[in-house]
Amino acid sequence: MYDDAWNLVDREKIFDGHELEGLKNVVRINLLTAAAALIRKTRDNDCDSLQNSESASRILRKCTQLYEGEVDVYDHSNQIEDEYGALIIEILAEPKVFRWLEQPTAISGMKIEDGSRYFLKDEGRIRNIFTDSYRLTNDDIVHVRKPTVSFKSYKFRIKQLRVEIHDMGGQKSELVAIKNDINVFYFATAIPLVAYFREDGQMEKREFLEEWKSIPEQNEQQFTLENVQNMNADAICTKLQQNNIHTVARRQVDNQQLLYHSVKYTNNLNVLSELKVNSATTSITLSLKSKNLMAIANINEIFQMLLN
Incomplete structure (x- = not known):
């Protein structure tokens, strides 16, 4: 993790042990969700695939319980047991399943976040996440994906123009305030990453x-x-x-x-x-x-x- 000046910050100063365990369960939920999506995609394209797979059935049942429950998917009560790690690894060993993981979103039609792909493409990382004694590394934490619900504010300047971006949480658009000598203009918009790329960024x-x-x-x-x-x-x-x-x-x-x-x-x-x-x-x-x-x-x- 890094501060506003891109200096490395020790993770113990950011997350305590309880929070790290919570983040690890977030990853487990994301991997289970992605595995269920891969199973459905595989079956949609080949109705005979995975029909007799007990691992696939258990993953789908657990995922259904998560998303049809009365609490939020990421609620602390939704703990994913260690055993699901081995089930996910078994499913990914099927070539017909893994090929969909290799396909980009534009081709597969599935939205699997890069954070989840980071773990799913490495059997060792999956085993780590589903091991109780394992503590998340800084690289792991960077790849945790969880919808934000809190309000955060970011400020920066482009020459004489002052820009504030307010992350409202739980949505893809942001509230932007642009200030000049005349007025302040507010609008909500989705900001692509390229907006932060400098025109003079060409290196020799x-x-x-x-x-x-x-x-x-x-x-x-x-x-x-x-x-x-x-x-x-x-x-x-x-x-x-x-x-x-x-x-x-x-x-x-x-x-x-x-x-x-x-x-x-x-x-x-x-x-x-x-x-x-x-x-x-x-x-x-x-x-x-x-x-x-x-x-x-x-x-x-x-x-x-x-x-x-």
Whole structure:
């Protein structure tokens, strides 16, 4: 976790033991929900799949109990037992199920948050989450997804313009107040992440290479994107550049185009990317690196949105 200046904050100063256990159960609920969605999707596309699976039936029953109960899904009374970890792992071992997890939202039609995918794609992480003695790491906490219900306020300036964003909680739109010398304008809107990308965020090749090498491997994340419009490398670079994702370099390796881009947030934090584009397939491999892992969160969704 990081403070407003992107300094690492010790998790014990943010969450006590009881809160950490609550967050771990939130992850369990999210994984159970995602597993149930994958089971339904698999059955919808192949009515014979998983019909005799006791694990699938138990996951679906538990998920139904959660969402049809009288209390909120994330209420502390909804504790997910350890045994469901093994059931989820068993379901994901089915190739017909796992292939839907690999598909982006635009293709699968399912909304599984990246935070849940982070755990679902690693059997070890699933086992950890469903082990009572396990304590969440900072990386785990970053990937916990729970709807917010409290009011939070964020303030920043763009030159002489003062902007306040008020997170109302539990919704995708935010209340924005823009102040100038004449008046204050209030409106609610959904703010895309690209709004925080700076126009002057393009790095020099040498600067990019030095920073890429200096970032540790554990701060790199990879994603598979779908080039649904079948755009070539030129079109991709143009589209990204129009949204302040700046092209730093390009090179050809065998039948692949490697595209390197930089993003700079309004707080001067950099995110570096590599796109591997192969004309023989619509799948694109995206690698993201940053000195601060939180800066990477959800940027892959921006790339996918622009490719769509």
